[in-house]
Each structure stands twice: as C-alpha cells, then as structure tokens.
Amino acid sequence: MNKPAIFCLLFSFCCLLLHAQVTEQEYVKDYALHDLKDSLPAGQHYYIAGLNSDNVFCRPEEFSIVRRLGKNLAIIHVERLTDSIRNHLRFLFPANNKWKLSPRFSTSPTGKGKYLIRLLNRKVNTLNKHKLTVLYSYQNSYIVSAQQSVLPAGLLADDNVLFIDNHKSPVVETVLNGMDLSTNKITAAHSLYPAIAGDSLTASIKENLFDTTDVDLTNRYISTGLASSITESHAGIMATLIGGAGNSYYTGKGVAYRANLTSSDFTNLLPDSDDTYSNYSISVQNHSYGTGIENYYGADAAAYDETATRHPSLVHVFSAGNSGDKTSDTGVYKGIANYANITGSFKMAKNIITVGSIDSFYHVLPLSSRGPAFDGRVKPELVAYGTDGSSGAAAIVSGTALLLQQAYKQKHGHLPPGPIVKALLLNTADDVAAKGIDYQSGFGSLNALRALEENQAQHFTFDSLSTGETKQYSLQLPANAVNLKVLVCWADPPATPNSYKALVNDLDLQLVNTLTNEIHQPLVLNAFPLKDSLQQQARPGRDSLNNVEQVTILHPGAATYQVQVSGRDVPQGRQAFAIAYQWDTLNSFTWLYPTKNDNLAAGDINTVRWQSNLADEQARLEISYNKNAGWQNVGQTNISNNLHSFTVKDSFRIAQLRVLFNGNYFYSDSFTVSKRLGTGVGFNCPDSFLLYWQQAPGIQQYRVYGLGQFFLEQKAITSDTFMLIPKAGNPLYYAVSPVIGNYDGIKSYGFDYTTQGVDCYIRSFLADLATPSTALVRIELGTNINLRYVTLEKQYGTQIKNLATWQPVTSTSYTFTDDSLTQGLNLYRLRVVLTDGRSISSDIQTVNYLNNKNFIVFPNPLRAGQTIKILTSQLNNYQFILYSSLGKKLIQANLPDISNEIYPGILARGVYFYAISLDGQVVYKGKLVAQ
Template identity: 25%
Template sequence: MAKITFPIIKNFTLLVMMLVFSLTFSQNSNDIVFQGETYEMPENIASFQWSQMPESARLDNGYLGWVQFYATPSQQVQDLFKQNNLQLLEYIPQRTYLFYFPENTSVTFLRNNGVRTIVPVNGRAKLSAALKSGDYNYWAMDGDNILVTLQFHKNVTGTYAISQLAQQQIIVKENFKGQNMLDLSIPNNCLEALSELSFVKWVDLVVAPAVPDDTRGRSLHRANSLDTQTGAGRNYTGEGIGVMVRDDGRVGPHIDFQGRLTNLTNVANQSHGDGVAGIMTGAGNLLPSNRGMAAGSDVYVVNYASNFLDGSTVNLINDGSVQITNSSYSNGCNDGYTSITQTVDQQTLDTPSLLHVFSAGNSNNNNCGYGAGSQWGNITGGHKQGKNVIATANVYFDGSLVNSSSRGPAHDGRIKPDITANGQNQISTNENNTYQTFGGTSGAAPGIAGISAQLYQAYGDLNGGDFPPSALIKATLLNTANEAGNIGPDYKFGWGIVNALQAVKLIEDGHYLSDEISQGNTNTHTINVPAGTTQVRFMVYWSDVAASPGADPALVNDLDLLVTDPSSNVLEPWILDPTPDPITLNDPATNGPDHLNNVEQVLINDPAVGNYDIDITGFNVPIGPQEYYIVYELISDHVAMTYPNGGEHFQPNLAETIHWDEVNTTDDFVLDYSIDNGNTWNNIATVPNDTHFYNWTVPNEVGGNTLIRVTSGAFQDVSDDTFNIARTSVTVNVIEVCEDTAYFEWSAIADAESYEFYLLGEKYMEVIATSNTNSITIPITDPNDEMWYAVSAKNDTEGWEGERTQAKFYGGGILDCLIGVEENAFDNALSLYPNPATNEVYISLSDKTFSNFDVTVANSLGQILESKLSIDNTTRATLNVSNYSSGIYFVTIKAGENVSTKKLVVQ
C-alpha cells in the first residue's frame, strides 16, 4: 500500500497544514488522510478474495479492516449490514468504515451493496501521531519504556487481550474493566509489533498530567432570574439534579452545601474543587451574596481522572445519580480527537441525559501547533475537543474576554470554545466555612454546569420530572447566548456569553422539536414567526456518533440546515473559515454549508411575519438514523432589564452592577432609577450603545419600591418587579445559652419594624422566629448542639427588607446561663480571666475531681483557631491571644461529659 508519511506532526509548516486541511475537507479523493498520512484505497472489490487478507487482520472467526463504499450507504444498506451481522464499527472519513465481518461473508453481497474497497488496517493507522513522533515527555516514560493507552476491539475480552500482551513481554499498568482499554508499559522497539496485533484498535501515549484551569457571575449569566428566591419569581435551584465535581479532593466542610454534599474522595487540604463547587452549587448560607448557580443540586465530589473511566465517575453516571459533570482541568494542548474524546462523546450517547462541562483552558498565548501562532488553536486537553460536550471560555464580570482564555478552533477546525461565562475574580467557597477569590476558565465552566442544572429542573417541572436530553440543553444554551466578539460564532467566545434567562424561556415556551434523519433524506419543519419579533434564531444540533481516535475531521453524521422565509428566500447557516492563518481565524462568520460542526444556526434580524420552513438534510449520514433537535428563539424586545429585575436586596452606598440585554439598537443607553414604583425617576447615567452593564453606587434611599429603567431611543424596559434598598445589621451575637433556651442580640437598624431570625436548617438558612426588638430568645433542644445563626431587618409598612447578615457559628455548650447549683457545678468551677484580654488568658478549673480538660478556641465565624487537648493542670491553663484580632471569641472547655463555653473579648 502506498502512503505519504509525515511522522512528526509538530514540525509541520503552515503550507503543509493548509495542504492537510484541503485534503481532509476534499470530497473528491478516495484516499484517506489520517493524522497527516495518506493511505491509498484501491478500487479492488471486483477481484477481492478473503484469502488476500493477512493474518494480522484475522480475529476470532472473522476479519477486521477498512471498507470503503462508492457512496455513503443508504439507511436501507446500513440496516441490511446489521441484519447480516456485518459490523461497521467506526466511521473514517471518505465513505470508509472500520469493519468486522464474519469469515464467510459473501464478497458478491458486498459488491452488490456499493462496496468499493476492502483493505487491512495499516498498523501505523493504529498509532497516534504523538506516539509516532518519538518525542516523549517525562510523564510518558517508565524508565526506558513508554507508557501508552491501548484500546482493544469489543469482539475480544480483556483477559484475552492481556494474555496476548503477556506473550510480547508487555506490562499492564491498569485495566479499565468493561471499558476495552488498558494502560501499558511497553519497550520502545515493540510499537510495530503491537500495532500489527489484530485485537489492537488504537494506541496512544498516556494522557498528560492534569493541571487545574485557574489563574460576579450570577447577574452576567442571568442566572439570578432563574433563582429569584421570591414567591412570584422563578425558583429553579437545580433541585433533584445530580452534579459532579471532578477535581482535586474533598469539598468543604462548608454550610453552603448543607445536606447536599457527598464526598467520594479522601484527598484533603485542597481548594480548587471547593472553588468550582461553590460557583456551581453554593447556597450562600454563610453569606447570601455568594450564592452559586444551582443552590439546590445534589453535589458529588470525586477525584479528577483524565480518562473519565474511574469507577466513581462511571458508576454515578450509570446509576442515574449524576446528570452533569464539571472538569476544570487541562491535559495537554490542541490534542485532537483522542481516545478520551471518544470516551466522553460515547458516554453522552450511552446516557442521553448526561452533560459533560469543561473549561476551555488558560493557554492562550501558547502555540500548540495549530499553525496560526500563539493566539489560536490552544484549547487544552482532548476531552474538551468532544462534539457532544461543552468547553467554556472565560470573561470578566463586564463580558470582556480574559486574555489567557484558550481559543479555538478545535484540532480539525470545529468551533471551540462552545460558549462563554464569567470565571475571573469570582468569590467562591473554600474549606472550613470560608471564601476565596477564584478565577480562570476553572470558574467559568462550573457557571455553565450550574445553569444547566437549573435548566434540567425547569424541563423536569414541565415534563413530569423527566431529565432532558443533554443535546437539547446544549442547543438551548448555544442558541440563546448573548452576542460577544464578532457577529455570529467565533473562535474566542464560541456562540457567545451564556444567557440563562433566555434559555429557560425557550424551554418554558416549548420552542424546540426533535426528529431523525437518514442518509440523503430531507425533513421539513414549519415554524411561525409572529408580528413584533425583533430577531429569530433557528438552530439544529445533534449528539454526533463518536469518531475514531485520530479522525480529522471528527464529524461523522453531517446534517445540513436551510431556512426558507415567507418570501421564498433560502438562508444558510453561519460558517467560519478554519484555515490556519491568524487573519482568517479572526474574520467574522459568513454564511454557507457547514461540513465540520454538529451545530448550525440561521439568525434573522427584523424577520418578516409568517411561516418559515426549516429543512434538515442528511448530507452524509454513514451511521444512521441520526436524531437531531431544532431550537428556536423569538426575541421581541429591543432592550430588556436583567439585573436588578425584582426582589433583590441592595445596601446603600455600595456598588452594584446593572445588566441589560439588547437587540438591534443604535442609540446610547440611558439609565434611571425610581424609589416610588415608577412614579418619578432619577437619572443614573448614559452609556455607549456597545455597553451592556453599569457599576452603580446605590443611593442612600432606603425603601422597597425601587426600579431600574433602561432606554435606547424609542426602546425601553423596566425591572419586572421592585427591589430593596436597606441596611444590614453590623453585628449579631449569641449572648446566653441555657438548657432549653438561647438568647441573641444584634445591632439595631433605623426604621426597622421587625427582624427575622435564621438558623441553619436541613439545607438552607431558615427563618425560625420574628422579633420586634433587636434581641430574641429561642427554644432549643440540646445546649450542646452547634448553631449557625443570622438576622435580617424588615419594615412592612414601607415595604422593604434588608439582606440577611453573614451566618455566625456557635459551637455548643452552656454560655453565661444562671442555672441550678447542681447543674452549674462544673460551670461555677471554671474561671476565664482577664476578660477582656490583650495578651494572655488564664483558664482555671478549681474542682479537683477533674484530672484534665480540653480547650478549644473558635472565632465568631466558627473557625477553630486553637485546640489544646488533655491539659493536665487543674490549677491553670494559659492561652496566648496576642496575635488575635480584636473581636469576640468562644472558648469551649470539656472535662469528661461536662462542657462549657465562655465568651472571650480580645481588645
């Protein structure tokens, strides 16, 4: 077999890269371009005999090889092959499949059904370009051996594969049972022999080491409108949806995940996963303003495993516990369509409700071999190149792109990243009930994952509790994204910045449909566009068949979208030019046929009223039939306020970021606010037309009838409902804890008529009592129970309520309570002095019946600062508090079954 070999991929010149693209996208040549090497496909069916196949092509009672058809076989032919147990295992470009046929297969049958060529698989086509390059990084070496991942055919068992490898003196490092995959340590000189083994399907270097992708999202994402926490608004918290944090170890402890967190890892003292989890699912129990996207989802935490075949991930997906996963890790850069890419795409096909969400990476400014320099083609990790997954780019809170955010295209020219979210400078959870500043695409991806959980719940509420297909959710997110960067999709922002509000409206309005298509057929769907529509977007999306590792392009089933308007004009979808040239890659999208992506969109501004025909054609469907989804968005507003939009709690003199959406406006935006429900208005500012946010210093005007208005020329919108401007108490403290009551005090708020008092419940901070003063006594069942508590102010007459204070922690125990002599014996035996203190504090236990005692010191947030165990000194123990900040601390003394907590003031 003749072939042209380019073994060292990373040294391609721009000219060779462009040649490969032209060969790859060509529809004329019968030869196959696979990883830069051309494999000849002779027209041999007229004279072919099975005896011509080499021994390396025999497996069990059949043959493995490549079969090429004259034309993509019809669905009838595909079904006929299945009926005759002729397995078309994977699709290779150019009408070619990897096949397994029984040894008695009739060549006449093949000839009569369009087969052109049958050849054995060249061993080099089973080896990845990285493996053939001979340039291996340290992580791929095991002494003098190479560490590789091997895929074997499903026609054989793992036991058989391992036994055959043992004969070659090959060491199995890990066996992924049930996954047809092994990690091996192999001598450098056995690659050729390994590739010629018939059961071997694909061999690649082991995946590169995992690297975390780190360096005010709810309002930018419009997720606030899905989780308003008001009786009248939407309250999609992701309840009933399982989300997975695949990261660096245990998450928490943190009350923001109260009652919803399952840690399946013992790795401790890591914070990256905590940051991811908080953005995705934090409830804001500790501090309300730090609420994440899906504050009601069930959170499962596992260690990140780069091959996605770890038992925890697979089991939680397969048993239905988890619907959405988040992985904010990189493994290499611009890796192409790898065996891991195939795995994540196939997992989505096997479990249609599964959605994998990934960070795009922080590798911009790195040249990863795409051929256009350091500003393009640097998406990190093969898994992110998947067709059925989401890779997320990173922007600041104002929607501007972070320079480090990885850019597309994918290795084969597909649109990557898919979508964009705010990841930079987020405040998220950390261990031990604290928060951290968190950033990078690591913070952007969990924003998308959390919003997806909210959309899953919205779909379930409308469909009897069923989980949606992830294809529908992904299509909805892409089709409703806010325009960013160039008009149409681009290789920086993907399809734009996520707009959760528009996405949930699409689901609620039922603006979607599904069908399936076979080779060569066309389906027509008619959708009516009503009067008053400012913009309409039609999108087709399908979860594509997993491609063969190394495939370029990776698209298997190629569908085409055409839209015919009421005047019979035919409109084509957006397309981008993936030629590896920095100028071309930055060009705006044009329109034309798309034969690279499994998503296509037609966007029409100021559309005519009437019926639109949506034609979906099976341009090339070698593995059919293919299910697809059509989603359509009908936008009627030129401008729309999105934040604040009703029910929010702002504090006077603090900065808040106002957000709004716009479509087809040209005038600047004028912003006004009202404190009397729109009767009168006060100007805030005028901002340029290309700006969609404004940092507003909230006026010192307390009230609950506040609105924001945005105006652009003749177009205007106002917050859907009023929001609050009110102060929050500065301090709240526990003063006394007795056997069955606890007493709390807080700083009073001017004009407050009442206060709501909160305790941490099963999942959230819950109002358990109301007081008309700045103190309250509540009943308790056990004085030794821990308590998280907070308070908020209200004025029902004026109609306002303030934001809840940050939750504070009390570790339990009797505190400054006058009780009976017998019960109070231990407490009376204790002395804590001086109090207040500045340097040293002495603890004395005068009762000589106690030979030792334990001392624990916690701050007002409940964080343990110091712990002294088994102090064998019944006269006095000493605490050094000279390094403590001024404030209130709690000292808990335990002797035997006796516990007492004393309040300590440090000056």
C-alpha cells in the same frame, strides 16, 4: 503493476493527503503497493484506502473504516478482497501501525508505562496477552499500566488495537475568585422561576473532592465511593457555583441551589461507569480541569461521545481551559498564535459542552482557550462568567443545565434528551465577541433566563431521520419578530480516535421562506488553517463538520418559514436530533438586574442589567430611594450596552430604577439597598447563648435565621439588636438581615455561634508581666447585657482578695495593673455576676514572678502528694536533679517550659538537695524539705 502506474498512484495518494491536510505518508508500509486485482498478503489486515466516495456503506463481512484520514481517504480493516469491496476502492496501500498512535505519544524514560487504549472489540484477553494491567475501562477504551516504560512488544501490531495514547495527569483550571450570577441572567431566572432550582437532580463534579461538610452543601452530598482522597478548595468552589445554598453569604448561592452533588476522582480521565450514572441518577457532570493543549480526537473523546448514546439525558460540561495566550505545536493549526489551544483531547468530543470565560462586561478573557477543534469544529460552544478562569464558567453552565432539566421534567415527567438541553443553551446565548458564532465565544454568552423561557414556551422539537430523509416543520412569525434563530443539535456516534474529522452522521439544516422560496443556510466559519481565515465572520453555507448548526435571520418579518432537517449521510443507525428556535420582539426592553429579590450593595459600585433591542442610542438612567419619588440621574449610557455601573447611596432603603429613552420610561422592580450587618456572640453559656448585631440606620426590625435541614430558615423577627436563644432544640448556625419595608435586606455572614471564641460572657481573660515587677490583666466581655457587676479576684494561698469591681458594667473591655506581686505564682480569676444573681467565674490565669531571680523551686516545705514547681526566667535546656541527703540521685528531669511541674512520688520526711544544670554545668542549687 508497472512503474508508471505506481508513480501515478503514489502521486494521487500524495495529492489526497495534501487535500486532507494530514501527513500520514509515514503510515505506509515500506513494501510494494498492492494491486486491487491481487489477493491480500497473509497477515496484513489494515490498509490505507482511496475511497470512491465519502459516502461508503458496507456490510461488516466486507470491510470496516477504522479511521478517516481525509474526505476520500481512510484506514480500513479488511480480511480479503471481493468484487464488492473493489467497487468501493480506488487503491490500497498496506499500512504500518503508526496510525494507531496519538500525535502526543511518547515513551516514558523511566518507570512503568501508563496508557490509554481503544480496542476494535471489547476483549480483555487482548490486554492480558500483552501483560497489561487494566486500571479502568469504559466500553472499548481502557486505562492500562505496563511493567516497563517502553510500549509492550506486539501491542502496536495487534489487530484488535485501534489507538494508543499516554495516560495524562489532569490539573484543575485556575481557581475562581468572586461571583456575579447576574452576568448570565441567573439572578433573573431565580426571581422569575423560584420553583426551579435543581430539585431532586444530581450533578457530579469530576476532580478532587470538595468539602462535604460545607454549610452551603448541607445534607446534599451523595457518596458514590468514587471520590478522591484529596480534598481541594477548587472543587469546593465548583460545588458552590453549581449548587451552593447561600447559607454562608449570598455569594455562596449557586445556580441550582437545591440540587444534590456527588464527586468522582479525575485521575481517571474516562467517563464513570454506566452503573454510576444510572444508580445515582447523575444527569450533569462538570469537568473543570485540563491536561495541556491537545489537538486530536482521542479514545477519551470517543468514550465521552459514547456516553451520550448510552445515557441520552446525561450532559457533560467541560472548561475550555486557560491557555488562550498559548500556541499549539501540533495538529492542523500548529503555530497559529492564540487559536486551537483547548486543553485536553477529551474536550474534542462532539456531544459535550465546552465553556470559555468572560468578565461581567461580556469581554472574552485573554486566557480563555479558543477553538477551533482539531478538525475545524466550533469550540468553545459557550462562554460564561469566570474572571479567573474557565473553571467557574463551566460550573455555571452545569448548574443551568440542571435548571433546564428540572423545568422540562416538570412538564413532561422525565428528563429531556441531552441534545434538547444543549440546543436550548446554545440557541439562547447572547452574541458576544465577533458577530455570529466564532472561535472565541462559540454561540455566545450563556443566558439562563432566556433558556428557561424558551423551554417553558416549548420552542423545541425532537425527532429522528435516516440518510436521504428530510423532516419539515412550519414556523409562523409575527410582524414584529426580529433576530430569528433556529438551531439543530444531535448526539453523534463516536468517531474512531485520530480520525481527521469527528463527525459521523451528517445532517443539514435550512430555512425556507414559504412565500418567497428564499433559502437560509446555517452560519459556517472558515476553518482554513490561517489566522486571517479563522478571524473571518461566519457566513451562511453547508456545514459538514459540526453536529450543531444554526440559522439566523435578523429581520424575518411576518412570514411562515419551513424548517428542514435532512439526513445527508447517516451511516450509523437512525439519527435523533433536537431543534430549538426563538425570536425577539421589536423595540422590547426588559430589566434583568436587580429584580425584586435582589439587593444592591450600599456605598459601592454596582452594575445593573437589562435586555433590549431598541435603537443604538443614548439613554438616561435614574434611581429613586424614596418610593418612586425624588428620581436622581446616575448617568448616560448607550441602551444597546445592556448594562451600566454606578455608585449606590450608602443607605438602607427600598429603591427603584428607570431608563428614559426617546420620551419613554422603563421601570425596574423595587429592590433593596443595604449592606452586611456585623454580628457577634455575646456569651455562650451551658443553657443559652446571645446573638447580637450592628444597628442599621432607620431600621426598626431584623430577621433572625437559623440553619434548617438544607437552608437558612426564619427563627424570629425582633426590634432589638440582640437575641437570647436557648440551646435545646436550636441549630448552631445563624444569620441576620435588616427588614426594609416588606423586603429583606442583605443577610449577614452565616456563622456557627460555638466557634466565635466566646465563653459564658467572657470573650478573653489574660494576665501577663507588664514590667519586671507588675502584671497587666486584660478583660474582654462578649456583652454587657444583663450584667450587674464584674469583679477581678486574686488568690493568696487559701484566701481570695478582690482587686477591682466594675459596677455598672458600661463597657466590654477592661484592664487592671497589679503592682503587688508575690514571689512565685500569682493567680487571678474573673467573676461575672448577672442581674438575676447568677455568678460565672473564669479559668485561673497565672503570672510567674521570680523577683529578679533566675529560678524558684516551691513549695518548700513540700507536703506529701504535692508536685515540685520550678519557674525559670528564660527557656533553655535546663535539667533538674534531686538528691537524697546521702547524695543518691532520685530524679532527673528536663525543664522544657518557663513553668514546670515534677511529681517526685512518695518522699520520706527529711532534707533533700537539688541542682539545676545547663549543658552539664550546675547553674543553680538548693535545699528542699519534705514533710
């Protein structure tokens, strides 16, 4: 090849690289370019190739594309050149092996190396050859360790190695505090679909282990043997958000509150084994952790994409991260502040759902990580409530995915394909942040109720196609239809790690108005790496990056639309896809919170919610606390805000809300207004215990709940504010709620009566020196119910003396001052006498009285079998030494407490001497007589 030709080829190559926005010039080997007419150099199998078209189809015996560097630029694996291969190529550059390394790769300075590797073929002997220990694998992806910190010699040059990355340590995203399930319409979904709560489904929480004994998870934990040995509160919060039963309090109720839960250690960043997902029927896995900002498609991303093809019903949900204020220092979007800061290469996968966080007013939080993905794809796909981070937001989406799976299974008898669940979740999301899809909120804020409604209405379809094929579906819209949304989603095959874009099979969606032939294309974001471009509003166009495409029409009118899905480029197999569609009804209004099952917190600020597409104008919100009468104005609000906050009256009532708009009233369900009752345990005796609770104004009845196999169950309705419960056959865990008309008010905290610090009627009984010569006795009773009298007793040798008696027992708190102390031990006991004559005695309380002495040694004389008691006025490093009358040392012991006991063994009758020393100096001595 002559020099001008080489120059032209180099120039063309550089132009291609610039067009692809990559810097892969470093991947070219530093020896001569290869002429396509020549045979290939011996031992050289990987090349940088210029392709004649981005639609390249080849047989395995020809060449394989192992990594895309640009639209018409790729790393290929080829054994020999044939005329057929030459027809596909414009040029070849022999490639070095740097293209196999992740952008973040670095060699550990000390210790063992730990790597994430992807192979061309699943051959463990490849790794054995390089003396690597396989720690875990998923299909062609491996986590391995090497004896040295440096990359093993020859590994990078191995033809079977496609990708090498450092193995990273995950960390949980910020812990979530507080919860508001009404933000994402979950409380409304619970109210309207009470039979859908995740029954018989299992979600896996991949991170450290949650507390499997948590009362909100009772009897619903499934052990797989994959759980971490570390228990962490963050995991407990995620488990509660996904599937908490609400036994502890209403804030402990999760989205899929009847689902089973299991745990998988997240130190393994690859998917769990196929057998784990299958054997334990795991249909959703939650991932609320990150490893730092990473803008590339790694072997871990490819592995998670692969699970979608191997487990078609499995849904993976990841938190986007809490680095929204950070700037990436790698990738195409390097240096663009507050964009492209998703935390982890595994979150670059296509077939997962990545979730950012919003507050209860639908504002995307500043710390919520933003897209785009490394190749310009939409990330995150959804946002959900999570005021302290995206962890909880991901958990809420995971729980909602379980609800959809159960609803689908009820109708069809089997779990839905993952793309149907994803399509429904994304297409029903409420638009927040910028209009349409965007790189802050993706397709919008999760709307659990709307997703269930569209599932129940069967507003979806599932089909498949190949390259060049088009599928068409007719969609008839009524005259009052507005906000039409149609979305296509497919589980795309995994791409090769480090490819310049992740999409493999490219489908196209469009809507055609059959009357006007007007074509509507999906919304597409500007992915050009400038901040101004990334902030632009999405516009209709052809999407060649995402495996999710959505068409929206604000005013479709009464028309028939043809939904068309085309296989533009499907190089791998026949591609299955899901379509979801929905529209709103003009001038509609629906109350979402509170529903008939909800309670507004009395005396506190509450946020109420509705869904409406009425005109963007002011409306008046009113509340009635008196059975649809006596309406009170609680504020003006723009009806398009879909929410309003106000302070609710401090009362226990049934209330109702209404909105006045353009002369029309829109009424909510009736609901309760109440607050949490204070509860306690009066006594905990061997055969029974007493529960009591705060009396609520105007309330005549209370409902008592006890913990059943999974949930709190009604035990009784009573008009009293206490309940005596026999222990036999009854649970340990209880809660109480006021009965307001035909409704239950808010339940109290759930509590275990055995852990409330109450004995049999006696909560506490304490005696201490109040002055150098007086003792103060303090008495706290659990209750005064069924008590005849209470007596304080003092022991004098073998005699018992009554110090005080309280009858009737009108209080639960008493004190007594004893000014008749005797030198040595003063022993007190409390005796409680019940109305049925039974008597209950406390443990003995002791007060040590030294009568202005530093030490007291007693009893003296000492009888056989007794212990020697030594009282000291202060703690110090004292020692006690006992001598015989002849001066022989018999006992030497430390005195670690103010009150000490020493057993001397069998002492012969006679006189003994003792000494108390401090640091070798005798500070006290005396005589002891043994009888």
